[in-house]
Amino acid sequence: MSENTFNLDGSPVPFEPGQTVLQAALAADRYIPHLCYHPEFKPHGSCKVCTVKVGGRTAASCTFPAQAGLIIESNTEEMNALRRTLVQMLFAEGNHFCPSCEKSGNCLLQALGYDLGVTTAGFRHMFPDRPVDASHPDLWIDFNRCILCELCVRASCEVDGKCVFALSGRGITKNLVVNSPSGLLGDTDISPDDKAAHVCPVGAILPKRVGFAVPIGERRFDLSPISAQALADAPRSQTPAQPCSSCEGSE
Amino acid sequence: MTELATNLRRVAIDPLSRVEGHGKVTLLLDENNHVTQARLHIVEFRGFEKFVQGRPYWEIPVMVQRLCGICPVSHHLAACKAMDQVVGVDHLTPTAEKLRRLMHYGQILQSHALHFFHLSSPDLLFGFGSDVAKRNIVGIATEYPEIARQGVLLRKYGQEVIRHTAGKRIHGTGAVPGGVNKNLNQAERDALLADIYQIIAWCRDAVAMARRLFEQDPELYNDFGRFEANTLNLIRADGAMDLYHGGLRARDRDGKTLFDHENYDHYWDHIYEDVKSWSYMKFPFLRQIGPEDGWYRVGPLTRVTQCDFIPTPLADVERRAFMAYDSGRAAGATLGTHWARMIEMLHSAEAIKELLHDSDLLGDDLVMHGEHRERGVGVLEAPRGTLIHHYRVDENDLVVRANLIVSTTHNNQAMNEAIRAVARQYLDGRELTEGLLNHIEVAIRAFDPCLSCATHALGKMPLTLNLIDAEGREIDRLARDGSGECSAGECC
Numbered sequence: 001m002s003e004n005t006f007n008l009d010g011s012p013v014p015f016e017p018g019q020t021v022l023q024a025a026l027a028a029d030r031y032i033p034h035l036c037y038h039p040e041f042k043p044h045g046s047c048k049v050c051t052v053k054v055g056g057r058t059a060a061s062c063t064f065p066a067q068a069g070l071i072i073e074s075n076t077e078e079m080n081a082l083r084r085t086l087v088q089m090l091f092a093e094g095n096h097f098c099p100s101c102e103k104s105g106n107c108l109l110q111a112l113g114y115d116l117g118v119t120t121a122g123f124r125h126m127f128p129d130r131p132v133d134a135s136h137p138d139l140w141i142d143f144n145r146c147i148l149c150e151l152c153v154r155a156s157c158e159v160d161g162k163c164v165f166a167l168s169g170r171g172i173t174k175n176l177v178v179n180s181p182s183g184l185l186g187d188t189d190i191s192p193d194d195k196a197a198h199v200c201p202v203g204a205i206l207p208k209r210v211g212f213a214v215p216i217g218e219r220r221f222d223l224s225p226i227s228a229q230a231l232a233d234a235p236r237s238q239t240p241a242q243p244c245s246s247c248e249g250s251e
Numbered sequence: 252m253t254e255l256a257t258n259l260r261r262v263a264i265d266p267l268s269r270v271e272g273h274g275k276v277t278l279l280l281d282e283n284n285h286v287t288q289a290r291l292h293i294v295e296f297r298g299f300e301k302f303v304q305g306r307p308y309w310e311i312p313v314m315v316q317r318l319c320g321i322c323p324v325s326h327h328l329a330a331c332k333a334m335d336q337v338v339g340v341d342h343l344t345p346t347a348e349k350l351r352r353l354m355h356y357g358q359i360l361q362s363h364a365l366h367f368f369h370l371s372s373p374d375l376l377f378g379f380g381s382d383v384a385k386r387n388i389v390g391i392a393t394e395y396p397e398i399a400r401q402g403v404l405l406r407k408y409g410q411e412v413i414r415h416t417a418g419k420r421i422h423g424t425g426a427v428p429g430g431v432n433k434n435l436n437q438a439e440r441d442a443l444l445a446d447i448y449q450i451i452a453w454c455r456d457a458v459a460m461a462r463r464l465f466e467q468d469p470e471l472y473n474d475f476g477r478f479e480a481n482t483l484n485l486i487r488a489d490g491a492m493d494l495y496h497g498g499l500r501a502r503d504r505d506g507k508t509l510f511d512h513e514n515y516d517h518y519w520d521h522i523y524e525d526v527k528s529w530s531y532m533k534f535p536f537l538r539q540i541g542p543e544d545g546w547y548r549v550g551p552l553t554r555v556t557q558c559d560f561i562p563t564p565l566a567d568v569e570r571r572a573f574m575a576y577d578s579g580r581a582a583g584a585t586l587g588t589h590w591a592r593m594i595e596m597l598h599s600a601e602a603i604k605e606l607l608h609d610s611d612l613l614g615d616d617l618v619m620h621g622e623h624r625e626r627g628v629g630v631l632e633a634p635r636g637t638l639i640h641h642y643r644v645d646e647n648d649l650v651v652r653a654n655l656i657v658s659t660t661h662n663n664q665a666m667n668e669a670i671r672a673v674a675r676q677y678l679d680g681r682e683l684t685e686g687l688l689n690h691i692e693v694a695i696r697a698f699d700p701c702l703s704c705a706t707h708a709l710g711k712m713p714l715t716l717n718l719i720d721a722e723g724r725e726i727d728r729l730a731r732d733g734s735g736e737c738s739a740g741e742c743c
Contacts (some may be wrong), residue, residue: 099422100314102305134304134647140307208648209338211309213618215425215433216418 008032015066022050022061025074026234031227032074033083035112035201036149037062039233041158046149047090049083058082060126080116083184087113088122095128095144096202102211103203105219109147110202111226132176135186138208139197146204156196165188176204198242276691277529277717278674284681284720289670291663291695292530300653308337308627308644313424315640315655321365323359323422324413325633328495329640332629334428336516337644339621346614347430353606354416354425355631356599359494360450361409362634363551363596366699367457368402371589375464379693380686398460401453405596407731408443408450415439430618440607442670447604451565454597458569461590465581473577475676476585476669476694479504480579481537481547483522483661485632488512492598494632500557501547503539509539515630518639524656532663535656541706546664549636550698554580555591563601569594585669588697623648633658635699659700669694681718683729688716 001046005012007023008030013023017145020043025032034050037043045063052061053073061074073079090096090109098104120180130143148167156164164185168177192207200206216222220229275292299318303311312330316323328351335343342350359493368393373386376395392399410420415435417423425431465472468514486500487493491705499521509519525534525542536545556574561567573590581587629640636658643652659666660718677687693712718727730738 099317100310102310132307132649134307134649140648208307209309211307212313212424212427213432216423 003068005068006066006072008072009075013066019066020062021052021054021059021064021066021070021072024066025061026230029153029231029232029234032061032078033060033112033116034230035087035108035147036151038151038199039149039154039200041154044094044150044154047086047147049086051079051082051086053079084116084118085122087116087118088120090147091118092121092123092125093125093128094126094146095142101145101203102206103145105214105216105222107203107221108226111221114221130175133185134208135184136188136190136193136208137186139185139190139205140150140176140208141185141205142175144205145202148174148176149201151199151201152176152196152205155199156190156194159195160190162189162194162196164188164194164196274692274695274714275717276670276695276714278670278678279719280681280721280726282721286671286674286678289528289667289674291343291666291670300655303642303650304573306650307648308334308642308650309428309648311638311642311650311653312426312428313422316422318655318657320357320575322634324354324417325631325638326640327417327423328426329631329633329638330642331426331428332496332631333627333640335520335629336627337624337642338428339624340429340619341621342619343430344614344616344619345611345617346434347618349606349609349611350416350431350433350435351426353435353556353603353612354413356602356606357409357412357416357633359409359536359599360454360596360603361413361540363405363592363599364402364405364409364457366634367461367589367592367596368398368405370699371660371696372398372402374693374696375589379689395515401456402492405450405453405457408446408662409599414445427618432617434614435612437613440612443603446608447600447607451597451600451604454593454600455565455569455589458590458593458597461593462572462576464586465576465590469577469580472586473580473584475690476673476697477583478585478665478668479583480665480668481509481540481545482553483547483549483637484554484557485515485630485637486512486558487562490581491562492554492558492560492595493562494554494599496631499630501539502557503540509537511688515639516628518628518630518641522639522656524660532660533656534663535661536664546668547661548665549658549661550588551591551595551634551636552582552585552588553636554632555594561594561598563598563605565601566594566598566691569597582690585672585697588699592699624695636661637661659698662698662700666695666698667701669697681720683718683727685729685731688714688729688731691716 001044005014008025013024013028013030022032022034022037032050032052036047037050043062045060048060050061054064054070096109096111104110128144132140133144134140150167153165153167156162165177166179167174168179169175177183178185178188197205277290277292278286279288281287299315303314304414312327312334315330317328318326369388372389372391377386377390388399400719413423414420417425425433481501481503483499483501485493485497486709487497499515500511501521503509513521521538522535523538525536534546536542537547556572561570573594581590625644627642631638638658639656641654642650642716645651668693673690677690715730717725720726
């Protein structure tokens with residue numbers, strides 16, 4: 001094994017210094033299931049779907065720095081079973097009613113569920129009853145579908161420079177909130193052109209008046225599974241993200 | 252609710268909620284043991300009108316089609332017609348209008364085939380009181396294999412039409428507010444065209460088979476569950492049958508026109524809904540007549556007999572033969588619904604053929620846009636009858652109110668009348684018999700109500716029959732479970 005390689009499921013994977021295990025794997029055409037990771041944003045490690053076993057201990061591969069000589073297990077029945085459980089929990093925590101969701105066929109959570117072979121609910125559904133926020137003229141939020149990945153939070157701060165979104169609460173009560181005096185999206189300066197308006201991996205933040213315009217069979221994951229598309233999209237740019245001025249010093 | 256000696260109360264919830272597909276019928280007798288009233292209790296509670304509230308309007312056409320797995324296209328298109336109005340579109344592009352019609356005719360074809368061949372033919376071909384073990388589609392496949400095969404392939408063809416227009420055979424997404432999301436490509440059109448002439452031929456055979464049933468036993472077929480009813484249906488401006496769009500036409504029991512070509516946008520000027528304590532289903536009535544006698548019948552029998560003509564040649568020939576048969580007796584018979592249903596199936600096949608030869612289906616102009624409106628009403632003729640979807644949408648694009656009057660609801664009291672007529676014919680004294688239960692089942696099935704298609708597995712509709720005397724006491728009960736086993740209930 002050369003100096004800058006680690007072992008993933010028995011095969012060497014080269015990496016560049018600064019890459020995480022997930023970034024290096026994807027760049028080397030090796031798929032590790034993931035959900036909250038987005039190549040344009042700093043790795044976050046919130047959903048844990050990309051968890052792998054490193055030297056016998058579990059770690060989120062999107063945040064774990066690639067190091068020479070690591071022995072990593074990913075595509076094993078044990079790890080995939082854990083991932084299925086995580087995805088089942090995400091489905092059970094929200095109201096992911098795929099049949100009438102505009103995101104169906106383009107949804108990362110749904111695609112991941114199919115790819116991992118999730119065939120049952122696994123847990124009792126919690127059926128949250130969170131009213132939708134349709135106060136904005138061009139965008140709407142269905143909080144029942146939010147998986148707390150914080151991609152919208154990060155996009156709004158790091159790319160749009162507006163910090164429209166944040167997470168509030170802790171544990172099971174953690175939820176997405178809108179940063180306006182009324183708490184409504186219509187009272188923010190978010191624009192449909194903003195990065196935050198397009199980054200949601202599920203059907204939580206969507207443009208208004210668009211529903212099922214793309215026929216069944218032509219939607220993103222109708223064409224190829226999420227595992228194939230993740231590899232087709234890699235390698236990705238590693239442009240460091242810049243925090244927005246309104247967030248600086250807030251933590 | 253009953254007071255017990257221990258001051259505990261027993262609370263009986265009847266009808267049971269979410270007991271999917273179990274029919275319950277109560278017969279009320281007068282002092283002379285004559286059946287005065289029949290009540291078909293619809294015990295399935297769906298609640299769609301409530302839980303679409305707060306959802307964005309563009310989700311609704313896809314959401315509400317989950318009401319049913321047999322006729323989802325009807326709900327999909329009725330909701331989309333309503334949402335066309337919400338997005339300010341009064342006229343679709345020719346491509347969109349014709350694709351929706353194609354989808355709709357595919358739906359009518361497959362649903363009518365399912366009902367006639369899979370659900371009703373066992374009763375009609377083996378006899379109403381025949382062995383329940385044989386009276387099912389498997390029995391038909393054994394004794395009449397060619398009929399069973401044609402039934403399966405007719406339904407398959409209708410499902411293929413739906414798949415090519417909506418993306419999936421069941422619960423697709425073809426129609427969107429203001430239009431459709433896809434056209435028909437050349438390969439899809441050619442695939443459907445390849446079989447359509449065989450389909451039309453089989454539909455003609457099916458009409459002939461329905462006619463033969465009347466010819467073999469005219470007394471039974473003409474008089475079984477017969478009753479006179481007011482009627483309601485959609486009609487094209489020139490009086491032609493139009494299952495996708497038109498104005499409302501209503502006639503009273505004597506055939507006098509109550510209103511004609513009425514714009515359905517204000518259907519409530521003509522139709523109100525009553526509620527009864529013993530059913531989840533509402534009781535619509537024609538306001539002009541009133542809640543007591545204003546109930547009406549919708550569906551194939553009404554549509555075929557009330558249109559001035561059918562705009563496809565083969566079906567119109569059959570319509571005229573049906574209307575003339577036995578001096579018009581069949582056209583008013585409850586079991587004439589089956590014959591009318593097959594005429595509509597033939598019409599749908601012919602309409603599909605005409606559409607497939609129309610190059611507009613291959614066009615690219617799919618969606619129209621307009622100014623937002625707060626209300627939308629969509630009405631069409633679903634396989635089982637007139638279907639009304641009515642929504643109010645707020646300034647934020649969310650649905651705040653919904654009212655759905657589905658075909659089975661329109662037929663609510665009409666089904667009760669058919670049951671009453673059958674009970675009067677076949678109830679002997681104060682004892683319920685399996686023969687009576689079988690005949691009531693046949694009368695209900697003529698209307699093809701939702702509970703039938705939801706539960707009618709292999710011809711064994713779970714059904715409970717209660718007999719109530721003039722004092723309100725239950726004097727007999729008979730129940731049949733899903734396996735076809737009958738048992739007398741504990742009563743008296």
